[in-house]
Amino acid sequence: MSAPQNSPVIETAHRAKAAAATLAPLPRTARDTALLAVADALTARTEEIVAANAKDVAKARAAGTADGIVDRLTLTPERIGAIASDVRDVVALPDPVGEVVRGSTLPNGLDLRQIRVPLGVVGIIYEARPNVTVDAAALCLKSGNAVLLRGSSSAYASNTALVGVLRDAVEGAGLPADAVQLVPGESRESVKELMRARGLVDVLIPRGGASLIRTVVEESTVPVIETGVGNCHVYVDELADLDTAVDILVNSKAQRPSVCNAAETVLVHEGIAEAFLPRAVEALAKAGVTVHGDEAWQRASGDVVPATEEDWGTEYLSYDIAAAVVPSLDDAVAHIRKWTSGHTEAIVTRDTDAARRFTALVDSTAVMVNASTRFTDGSQFGFGAEIGISTQKLHARGPMGLPELTSTKYVVTGDGHIRG
Known part of the structure; x- marks a missing residue:
């Protein structure tokens, strides 16, 4: 019409x-x-x-x-x-x-x-x-x-x-x-x-x-x-440095939670979960973030809210984050492929092969390796300014x-x- x-x-x-x-x-x-x-x-x-x-x-x-x-x-x-x-x-x-x-x-x-x-x-x-x-x-x-x-x-x-x-x-x-x-x-x-x-x-x-x-x-x-909707993920790999992973996670989520490049889900490899989850919950709590987690996250802290199926697809734009433990990098990728809006995903790892595989398999506007999702921005990329962040593939993609x-x-x- x-x-x-x-x-x-x-x-x-x-x-x-x-x-x-x-x-x-x-x-x-x-x-x-x-x-x-x-x-x-x-x-x-x-x-x-x-x-x-x-x-x-x-x-x-x-x-x-x-x-x-x-x-x-x-x-x-x-x-x-x-x-x-x-x-x-x-x-x-x-x-x-x-x-x-x-x-x-x-x-x-x-x-x-x-x-x-x-x-x-x-x-x-x-x-x-x-x-x-x-x-x-x-x-x-x-x-x-x-x-x-x-x-x-x-x-x-x-x-x-x-x-x-x-x-x-x-x-x-x-x-x-x-x-x-x-x-x-x-x-x-x-x-x-x-x-x-x-x-x-x-x-x-x-x-x-x-x-x-x-x-x-x-x-x-x-x-x-099409611009801007951001269900962004941070994946903490089995060989991640714990301090680096905590810093990147908190910055991705809490530095400015109401924007499209803020992280909305964190995925953690089960091989590092026992050491990482308590530290992550504590750091997120200090930043004012409520964790909506699976059973592994709930066992790590009584302050974790049980996650629902709806949480995985939610762009909170608030001090909330969905959280899950996954058996492998491939399982993290499968989760991201199912729930992502195609904006920004990040991997934290010291394993160059894992980083290379993650960037090859994840099809989003921007894929970060050992860096906060908050960097997906025209000025941060050195473009000077941006009209928006395109999450589609034709004509323009990204900032x-x-x-x-x-x-x-x-x-x-x-x-x-x-x-x-």
């Missing part, structure tokens, strides 16, 4: 498509100048943005919204300053547009080049984090794309103010204001219309919880890059930096060549 062709959402998408055509051939200097203007405007209009954000925060508090979500929603002058700084960091990143991916001169003399080009119109559907509004717009502009932003209704006043600032800055720098647009409407119908705007919107990227991502993936007629916001086209140059 397609969206009504005269709806405000579709009209917005048409304007974005026209803006994208203008953006695509512009040089890097034009896009960077616009981004610097955006950073300056965010700083200059901080008071206006904070006032708009206060309306959303008051509304959230009145509705009894959890403190953690209210905190993610809140914009302060310091946070806006940090967002502006992030935009300036994006300016300094290498420009992917026009990069030659590969090229050669064919035997018949034709010059063949595959070059990076913008995707076109990128739609972002996301939840109550207004910083995403600026992050996504900056990355899309840097890579030559127009962006349609559809945040949650809980951040509508904040996003309206931010997009107003962005549009004014972009237009003042000589780029089309419609390169950055807020999708009109606060109802679910506007989201559905965006998801049906095939031919106008080139790709949708959902950022948020499992329910949001599943809805966009299953109901959209526009191509979708998506600027190159992943481009496609390619072939430029073939001849000298009167005709095919015989």
